[in-house]
Amino acid sequence: MTAGIPEENTLGIVVGNAARAVSKTAKRLGRAGARPSLGSAFLALGADVFVVLRAVYGLSWFVVFWQRYPMPGAAASAWGVLIVVIVGAVIASRAGGDRMPTWGFSLVLVGIAAAVTLDLIAVWDLHDLGRTLTAATAAGAALLLVVTQRGATELLVSAGVLGVVLAVAMFLNTPPDAPFDADRIAPQLAAIAFTVLPAVIGVLLVQGHRRMVQLELDRVLVQSTVSAPRYAVGMLASEELARLDLAAERLLDSIATKKTALPLTPKTASLAASLATELRLHLIEGRRETWLYHAVSESEMLGRSVTLVDKSALAGLLDPAQRDGLLAAAWMLVSDTRKKAGPHRSITIQLGPLAPSTTTRDDHKIPIPITITSSGIRRNRVDPSIWAALGRVGRYSDTTEEGSLRVDIDAVVDNPADV
């Protein structure tokens, strides 16, 4: 065993990145990339069903138009290509991973482009693209086949390009003497809308869904702090402590077995110094952090917008039901993800200071004043179920302060000094 520099600055991780490390897990699980994809396979199945229905609808129009096609061969091959793309993409997404490789996505795009081109060739001479395109309009919906497996931007760009290509084709296809009126233009507009919109709506829906899953993961992971002891060290602290202990053991061992010569080189000496500092920090750390601190620092959502003021670590005294209520209330206050409310929403949770007790209670309990002040949250805009959550913490009263909500809660807890 030899002394080595610890792989990374453990202190930096704990102080700065503990929360990020945990929420990275949440992100990984919520993202489409990881195998346990949490519902995106189900969404993808829905998208596949939609695409197949859309293709059947388009195919029936294709059959209706069969007699009118100047080049029925081209239209038929357009549908042939599109069906191959649909079947291939469905099989690939069921059999393959949760993320389609770029070459696979390129194949899908090439297939869609081929189907659109062939369909355009087939009906070009009819000069009525709005009504007669079938495979080309269904091809836009086919982008939904990969909606859970590829990024939003590339899908939106693809759908946009497809829409522009159709619009340009329609413009070029128009005979110079054609009148500019609704009977001719409206079906063209509708065709473009039906081509582009499914992909756009699908992308936005999947994004919202992903966000929902990630929020819920974040919340559930943080929820585990509710059952933590009064003071806790947090998720990564013990791992860090173990690593520091091991690093110290290696260093000391290498000195004891004369592998490291005395006096130490400046480099080894500074390693010892940093180990001592970090170890010291870790040993005192566990004493002053409560579940609420860990909840706020580990959650991406809460960490961004909650400031915690709890000098006397009073949060640790709350019982699990009160903790659950407080956490749920804080969550609901900040998790409203409307865009306008976004950046300015923040709350401060202050616990204490304890008021000097005027009357002695005979039930071994002590009231803790909790104040939640908010900015950017209007009274009539908060979720009504927040009041039920606050009720579980204690008696509360709410006031409006400079147009923003402020809640004062009296949480009654077991007196730790009176057992």
Add this chain to the structure above:
Amino acid sequence: MDLIAKERDRVLQRAARVYGLSFTVASLLCYLLPGAVDGTAAIGIGALLYVVLAGAQFMLGISRNPVWVLLTLAAGIGILAIATEAGTASLGEGGMTALQLLMSGSLAAVAIVLTGTAWRIVGLGAAFVVLTLASFWLTSASQAPLRTGGLLVLGWFLAGGIGVWVSAGVPQISKRIASIGRAHRAERQASELEAQRRQSARLLHDTVLATLTLLAHSGVGVTPEALREQAAEDARLLRQLRLGSTPTPQASGSYQLESGGDPEPVLGRTLESVKQRFGRMGLTVSWHGTGQVLLPSEVLDAFLLALAECLENVRRHSGVTEAHVTITEDDSTVRAMVTDAGVGFAIADIDEAKLGFAESVVARLRDVGGNARLFSAPGSGTTVVLEVPR
């Protein structure tokens, strides 16, 4: 309280908003094309109703109030009535395309949010029936009811399908997330226990810290042999800790340096080992006062840690090689006064947040109900008074 259900509703509401607004825009563009509807008044009022429709659909993305669903439908049917002059006028294909986009696309967006609860599904049925009847009546002059109805069913079926499908996936997701949450809670508890075990080995960490601090100064002032001996001992203790033996608090007073220590937590005996340890590092500790003090083990731990920390500070910063420790006791308190005749320092210069004193000495003593006071001035030595309750 089901927070994921709220999130699901938000997702659906936003989807409904995007869905509705995009079809509204498409329909409005068709509506405004020349020849779609007859008469400037119909175009003007119709466009106004489109604005109302868009507003209602925008609100649909924010609020779950059914008012916005009703307003959306009312504005939509109003547009139908205006465009067809209350069912009397026959529209061309352009006008019918606009209305079809409106009925089967834009208005169908409300079907996305009309899922989830039984009442909402009833509302969905009612909305669909009302719109179907209204559209049959209003467009009968322009288009065969079969075609109108077929496209209506298709559009509303698709939109409702989105809502149902997303809602159907949520329980499964919520179950999986809950099981991840349970695993995470177990992990948190295990990690907490492990951290407690390691942190409870405080005396061990204290000697390790002292040795590391020595090493950080390249072991200056200590013979290499003594340092090696110390390092071997500390490494052995750390290995024991790593391999899972939990040093119990009762025994923690004895495992620091001497093997087979005194079974009783007698202060005098343990103080002797502190003295020896600092002796090896080149600081002579002179002992005064009470030799035998019995203390509860956690108080003894804290007291010794604080004392050792003070002596370490003397060794490192005072510039002298001798320190005096005077132990006194009364009925309620045991007091140690650590004095040196070294360089001293200005109290105001030490940073509160600086780890040395505030954390390792004061915090440890306060944990057990004790206190520490510091007296010093540049050039006139330093005195630290440590107090713990008996």
